[in-house]
Structure formats: structure tokens, C-alpha cells
Amino acid sequence: MAGTNSEKPLLAEGPAIILVHPQLGENIGMVARAMANFGLAELRLVSPRDGWPSEKARAAASRADHVIDGAKVYDTTREAVADLQFVYATTARDRDGFKEVRAPGVAADTLRARFRAGQPVGILFGRERTGLTNDEIALADEIVTFPVNPAFASLNLAQAVLLMSYEWMRSGLESLDAVPFQAPEQPPATKTHLHGLFDHIEEALDARGYFRPPEKKPKLVENLRAMLTRPGFSLTEIQVIRGVISSLDRFTRDAPRGSLAAHETVRRKPNEAAPHDE
Amino acid sequence: MAGTNSEKPLLAEGPAIILVHPQLGENIGMVARAMANFGLAELRLVSPRDGWPSEKARAAASRADHVIDGAKVYDTTREAVADLQFVYATTARDRDGFKEVRAPGVAADTLRARFRAGQPVGILFGRERTGLTNDEIALADEIVTFPVNPAFASLNLAQAVLLMSYEWMRSGLESLDAVPFQAPEQPPATKTHLHGLFDHIEEALDARGYFRPPEKKPKLVENLRAMLTRPGFSLTEIQVIRGVISSLDRFTRDAPRGSLAAHETVRRKPNEAAPHDE
Structure with missing residues (x-):
């Protein structure tokens, strides 16, 4: 035909x-x-x-x-x-x-x-x-x-x-790397945010006596900061990590978030003396 | 499993x-x-x-x-x-x-x-x-x-x-142009072979009065040679074309190859007088 x-x-x-x-x-x-x-x-x-x-x-x-x-x-x-x-x-x-x-x-x-x-x-x-x-x-x-x-x-x-x-x-593609969709851009956070993460983690660890013996603290801090710098964390990721640190820092297995004991605990700031110590 | x-x-x-x-x-x-x-x-x-x-x-x-x-x-x-x-x-x-x-x-x-x-x-x-x-x-x-x-x-x-x-x-290919097989290489023939083709065609055409009027012959030859040069014919291709020209030149519809008349004809070279003209 x-x-x-x-x-x-x-x-x-x-x-x-x-x-x-x-x-x-x-x-x-x-x-x-x-x-x-x-x-x-x-x-x-x-x-x-x-x-x-x-x-x-x-x-x-x-x-x-x-x-x-x-x-x-x-x-x-x-x-x-x-x-x-x-x-x-x-x-x-x-x-x-x-x-x-x-x-x-x-x-x-x-x-x-x-x-x-x-x-x-x-x-x-x-x-x-x-x-x-x-x-x-x-x-x-x-x-x-x-x-x-x-x-x-x-x-x-x-x-x-x-x-x-x-x-x-x-x-016909302008670029062979082109894809039809992409994850949201995750540029690295500013150094202010990264340094805020350093301070947060280091303070929480210091409060627990992590950096021992004291003369090793500079090297331990250096290693920790290197490990946190290499991935180029975005602001969102840093916020997630800080949430994880806060949770580990402020709650315990015996006093989880939402429990009465946790309620008592979180009213204190880190390093603040517990109420019964006042 | x-x-x-x-x-x-x-x-x-x-x-x-x-x-x-x-x-x-x-x-x-x-x-x-x-x-x-x-x-x-x-x-x-x-x-x-x-x-x-x-x-x-x-x-x-x-x-x-x-x-x-x-x-x-x-x-x-x-x-x-x-x-x-x-x-x-x-x-x-x-x-x-x-x-x-x-x-x-x-x-x-x-x-x-x-x-x-x-x-x-x-x-x-x-x-x-x-x-x-x-x-x-x-x-x-x-x-x-x-x-x-x-x-x-x-x-x-x-x-x-x-x-x-x-x-x-x-x-994994070394070259994205790579193919598993290829036609035999067909490099352009030498100029000697190309010029042999020019001579062959031009002689056969000249014998038939193709280049008329005579003052136009240089331009007609130039165009013909340009057309035969552009494709970059290989030696094999030039041999094929020369076979075509020879067949057109030496045989006729009335005296095809293999016929008795053709046999008579091909004993003469081009431009040679036919036997009955001797």
C-alpha cells in the first residue's frame, strides 16, 4: 500500500x-x-x-x-x-x-x-x-x-x-551531563555555620571530658575539625548534625525527649548545674 | 533464598x-x-x-x-x-x-x-x-x-x-568513534591514476565531438576535472569508472560486448579507421 x-x-x-x-x-x-x-x-x-x-x-x-x-x-x-x-x-x-x-x-x-x-x-x-x-x-x-x-x-x-x-x-543535548531533574543545590555552608558546628560539638565533648589528656586536645580538635570540613556540609546538613548533637547532649536513654525527667533536664543549659545542685 | x-x-x-x-x-x-x-x-x-x-x-x-x-x-x-x-x-x-x-x-x-x-x-x-x-x-x-x-x-x-x-x-571504548569492523581503507588514488582517468574520458569525449564549440573546451575540461577530483576516488573506484568509460566507448547497443560485431570493433583502437575504411 x-x-x-x-x-x-x-x-x-x-x-x-x-x-x-x-x-x-x-x-x-x-x-x-x-x-x-x-x-x-x-x-x-x-x-x-x-x-x-x-x-x-x-x-x-x-x-x-x-x-x-x-x-x-x-x-x-x-x-x-x-x-x-x-x-x-x-x-x-x-x-x-x-x-x-x-x-x-x-x-x-x-x-x-x-x-x-x-x-x-x-x-x-x-x-x-x-x-x-x-x-x-x-x-x-x-x-x-x-x-x-x-x-x-x-x-x-x-x-x-x-x-x-x-x-x-x-x-541534541547541550551537555551530555544534563539531567532532567536534580537534587536541590546543596552548596557548602558558610564558615560561620561550620565554626558554629565546631563550637557546638567541641563544647559538648569537652563537658564530657572527651579531650584527654589535656595536652592532646589540640591534635584531637584538629582531627575532628578536619573530619567535619572535608564533606563540605551544606547549611541543611549542618542543622541536621547540630540537631543530632543536641539530642545526644540534652537527653539520655533514661530521660528521653518528651519525658518528665527530660523536661526537668532541658530547662538547664549545658554546663549549668542541675537543680538539685543549686 | x-x-x-x-x-x-x-x-x-x-x-x-x-x-x-x-x-x-x-x-x-x-x-x-x-x-x-x-x-x-x-x-x-x-x-x-x-x-x-x-x-x-x-x-x-x-x-x-x-x-x-x-x-x-x-x-x-x-x-x-x-x-x-x-x-x-x-x-x-x-x-x-x-x-x-x-x-x-x-x-x-x-x-x-x-x-x-x-x-x-x-x-x-x-x-x-x-x-x-x-x-x-x-x-x-x-x-x-x-x-x-x-x-x-x-x-x-x-x-x-x-x-x-x-x-x-x-x-570502556578507547574512542567513541570506534567500530568493530570497517570498510577496507579507500585512500585517494595517486594523481597519476587520476590524470589517467582525465585523459581516458577526455579522449573518448573528444573523439565524439563533445567539446564544442572549440573555444569552450578549456572551461568544459576544467569543470569535468573538478567534478572528478572532488570525491577523492580511490584506485579501485577509478578502475571501475575507467571500465565504464571503456564499455561505453568500445561497444554499442548494436554491437555489445561478446557479439561478433563487437569483436570486429574492438580490434580497432579508438580513433583508428574502421577496417572497411582502410
């Missing part, structure tokens, strides 16, 4: 994904889902074995209905690439011939540059078990292949499309 | 892939296959819903039996990460908390550096629909997430493992 849907405008999200003689509707559906995950939408099918439309494809697409609905069907691979200006063929194994073989990242960068220059581009994927024939590869400009484990090289169709779609999304 | 297979040595290929409460055996099998594609082999399962071993997992693994056979089962996520020194949690959505969120390539580089330094490392993947709980994420050092299309962000379990496994393989 060449020409089906030919009235639809070319979707502009990226390269056309062209499946040559795909066999199972499920695989076409998983391809559509993988495309949608990474923002691709233009799916072309060259005479799918089990016909089209396919309810199995729609079910496996997990709501990537816009890709399924927009799919165009062609009789031949030649027709499916006719309007494109640059085409990659994917293949898992070496072929005779003189076409350049590219890594996925390089291929995605090439596609991105040509796409930005207004050239319609596409990527050919072969049938499930046997891939593309040499005649089909001859329709492409270059070859793209994946750096798979040579001992276990078979990627399935949806996985191959997923990796190329992922590389396409990656090629 | 914590401790099952605990007598097996740690496989040294890369990070442990840890599936937390996976539901379907098929998904575990597809994970094993994705791992094998990119050279990973150490699979850990935290109380898989449908038990272990799983024939469905083995079938879906498409011969990645070494991964299935080596899988270890744990009762809790805490036990599954106990021997590791650095752990990533994968998540598709923002979480409360202060853990660093990394892009997959950055996470893979970090894992690779730590792995090379001898640290056992791992990556946590959550249950199929709901991912990891906050308690499970708390067991990890950092978070990794994928730059997916926000409008269609759900990656399935095997796809998520595939992408991280791919990034792991990628992080």
Missing part, C-alpha cells in the same frame, strides 16, 4: 525510522514505544509481513499511539527512502562494500547536523532475524553499527531502534 | 545489575540478554515475585544462559548491595532527597573508574511499574536517570538495563 498516508505532513522531530520487512506486530509496537521515549515520531514500514494496521503493534506500543497512527507503509525500501537526503543502514555484521561504518554516536551527530540543515534523514533497520540485504544496504549512504559484545552480538529490533533513538536524543 | 550460588566467584566484567522485586520472568530474561549484548554478566535478583529459577526468564534470555545461570537471589535489597562499594539507583522521576542525579554517560564513567580501581559496583533497577521505593534509593550513593522525552518517559525494565549496559560498554 505504497502512498498510504502520503497526505500527512512530514513529522519534524528527527530521522525517519524505517523498518524493512518487519515480521511481528509486537516488535513494531515496541519500536514505536522506543521512538516515543526519545522524541522520535516518524515510522515507515516496508511491507510488514503480517499487514498493517496491526492491533498487536498498537498494544505493544504502550500508548505511543501517535507513532502507530502516523506510520506510513511502502511496497519497497527504495520508495521508503525516496524523499530522504541522507540515510543510514544498521547492521550487526561486516559486509562487503565500501560504505563508511560509523559508531552510533557519530551517526547521530551526523543525522542531527543534517537535520538542522533542513535535510530529511532516515535510518534503515532490517528484518528480525536476518537484517538488511546487501541491496537494501546499497540504498544507504553510510552504515551504523553498535559496539556490542562480539560473543553475544544479536540486538533485537526494538533494542536497536532504542539505542539509535537514545543516541539521537543525546546528540 | 539469600546466599544461593554464594560459592560462585564474583564475575569481573563490570557492575552488578540488581533487579529489585522484578515481576515477570520474561523481563528478567530480556535483562539478561541486554547485559550479555554489552558484556555484563553479574545479575542479582531481590525476591523475584514469581520465584527463581524461571523457565520464562531462560527462554526470553535468547541463549544468555551464562547470565541466567549465574544469577544470585537475595531476600532484601540491603543484602544484595552488602559487598558493593558504590551503587547507583535508577529512577525516571524526581525524588525528594539530596542525592546527586547523574546522566547515564557520567554514571558509566564513574562506575568504570571505580571498577578499574578494584571497587565492586552495582546498579539498582526497580520493579516494573513503580520503580524503586525511597528506602531502596537510600541504599545507593547516587541516582542515574535517562534523558527521555518528558511527554513519554516510561522505559521498560529491559530497556533501562540495555541503556545502562550500553553506556558501560561505551565508557
Whole structure:
């Protein structure tokens, strides 16, 4: 059914994904889902074995209905690439011939540059078990292949499309370190806050006779401060640590927070004499 | 069944892939296959819903039996990460908390550096629909997430493992342009061969009166040579082109190669008078 849907405008999200003689509707559906995950939408099918439309494809697409609905069907691979200006063929194994073989990242960068220059581009994927024939590869400009484990090289169709779609999304990121969300910024607290933590801990420990013998106190303080400085604690973290110190300092197992005994205890400041000592 | 297979040595290929409460055996099998594609082999399962071993997992693994056979089962996520020194949690959505969120390539580089330094490392993947709980994420050092299309962000379990496994393989490549095979090198031919092509074509065309009017010949030759120079033809390609020119030059539709007429014709050199003209 060449020409089906030919009235639809070319979707502009990226390269056309062209499946040559795909066999199972499920695989076409998983391809559509993988495309949608990474923002691709233009799916072309060259005479799918089990016909089209396919309810199995729609079910496996997990709501990537816009890709399924927009799919165009062609009789031949030649027709499916006719309007494109640059085409990659994917293949898992070496072929005779003189076409350049590219890594996925390089291929995605090439596609991105040509796409930005207004050239319609596409990527050919072969049938499930046997891939593309040499005649089909001859329709492409270059070859793209994946750096798979040579001992276990078979990627399935949806996985191959997923990796190329992922590389396409990656090629459009301003930074490869970019993530869609991030933990709240946790810049280190000011030294005033850090030194407040030092004072708090050191006072609480000193009150307990921690720094003994006295001549070792400078070295023990130095080590303690080094340990508290290295992580670059944020203000929030310092507040958490000070809460922990306060809890350890002001309450005991026998007089936990909220108990009557604790109530009596916390009315005193640290180092203050207990009421019965007054 | 914590401790099952605990007598097996740690496989040294890369990070442990840890599936937390996976539901379907098929998904575990597809994970094993994705791992094998990119050279990973150490699979850990935290109380898989449908038990272990799983024939469905083995079938879906498409011969990645070494991964299935080596899988270890744990009762809790805490036990599954106990021997590791650095752990990533994968998540598709923002979480409360202060853990660093990394892009997959950055996470893979970090894992690779730590792995090379001898640290056992791992990556946590959550249950199929709901991912990891906050308690499970708390067991990890950092978070990794994928730059997916926000409008269609759900990656399935095997796809998520595939992408991280791919990034792991990628992080170990000396060059990101590296490909496992390449077309034979096709360096440009020497200028001697290029000029031989010029002479051949120009002579054949001249004999046919192509360069007319004569005063335009220098410009026509210049254009022809520019067109033949730009592609940087290899010696093999020049030989192919010269074969094409020879065929067009020496045979005709009426006297094709192999015909008696052609036999008569080719005994003459170009520009030589035909026998009946002698």
C-alpha cells in the first residue's frame, strides 16, 4: 500500500525510522514505544509481513499511539527512502562494500547536523532475524553499527531502534551531563555555620571530658575539625548534625525527649548545674 | 533464598545489575540478554515475585544462559548491595532527597573508574511499574536517570538495563568513534591514476565531438576535472569508472560486448579507421 498516508505532513522531530520487512506486530509496537521515549515520531514500514494496521503493534506500543497512527507503509525500501537526503543502514555484521561504518554516536551527530540543515534523514533497520540485504544496504549512504559484545552480538529490533533513538536524543543535548531533574543545590555552608558546628560539638565533648589528656586536645580538635570540613556540609546538613548533637547532649536513654525527667533536664543549659545542685 | 550460588566467584566484567522485586520472568530474561549484548554478566535478583529459577526468564534470555545461570537471589535489597562499594539507583522521576542525579554517560564513567580501581559496583533497577521505593534509593550513593522525552518517559525494565549496559560498554571504548569492523581503507588514488582517468574520458569525449564549440573546451575540461577530483576516488573506484568509460566507448547497443560485431570493433583502437575504411 505504497502512498498510504502520503497526505500527512512530514513529522519534524528527527530521522525517519524505517523498518524493512518487519515480521511481528509486537516488535513494531515496541519500536514505536522506543521512538516515543526519545522524541522520535516518524515510522515507515516496508511491507510488514503480517499487514498493517496491526492491533498487536498498537498494544505493544504502550500508548505511543501517535507513532502507530502516523506510520506510513511502502511496497519497497527504495520508495521508503525516496524523499530522504541522507540515510543510514544498521547492521550487526561486516559486509562487503565500501560504505563508511560509523559508531552510533557519530551517526547521530551526523543525522542531527543534517537535520538542522533542513535535510530529511532516515535510518534503515532490517528484518528480525536476518537484517538488511546487501541491496537494501546499497540504498544507504553510510552504515551504523553498535559496539556490542562480539560473543553475544544479536540486538533485537526494538533494542536497536532504542539505542539509535537514545543516541539521537543525546546528540541534541547541550551537555551530555544534563539531567532532567536534580537534587536541590546543596552548596557548602558558610564558615560561620561550620565554626558554629565546631563550637557546638567541641563544647559538648569537652563537658564530657572527651579531650584527654589535656595536652592532646589540640591534635584531637584538629582531627575532628578536619573530619567535619572535608564533606563540605551544606547549611541543611549542618542543622541536621547540630540537631543530632543536641539530642545526644540534652537527653539520655533514661530521660528521653518528651519525658518528665527530660523536661526537668532541658530547662538547664549545658554546663549549668542541675537543680538539685543549686 | 539469600546466599544461593554464594560459592560462585564474583564475575569481573563490570557492575552488578540488581533487579529489585522484578515481576515477570520474561523481563528478567530480556535483562539478561541486554547485559550479555554489552558484556555484563553479574545479575542479582531481590525476591523475584514469581520465584527463581524461571523457565520464562531462560527462554526470553535468547541463549544468555551464562547470565541466567549465574544469577544470585537475595531476600532484601540491603543484602544484595552488602559487598558493593558504590551503587547507583535508577529512577525516571524526581525524588525528594539530596542525592546527586547523574546522566547515564557520567554514571558509566564513574562506575568504570571505580571498577578499574578494584571497587565492586552495582546498579539498582526497580520493579516494573513503580520503580524503586525511597528506602531502596537510600541504599545507593547516587541516582542515574535517562534523558527521555518528558511527554513519554516510561522505559521498560529491559530497556533501562540495555541503556545502562550500553553506556558501560561505551565508557570502556578507547574512542567513541570506534567500530568493530570497517570498510577496507579507500585512500585517494595517486594523481597519476587520476590524470589517467582525465585523459581516458577526455579522449573518448573528444573523439565524439563533445567539446564544442572549440573555444569552450578549456572551461568544459576544467569543470569535468573538478567534478572528478572532488570525491577523492580511490584506485579501485577509478578502475571501475575507467571500465565504464571503456564499455561505453568500445561497444554499442548494436554491437555489445561478446557479439561478433563487437569483436570486429574492438580490434580497432579508438580513433583508428574502421577496417572497411582502410
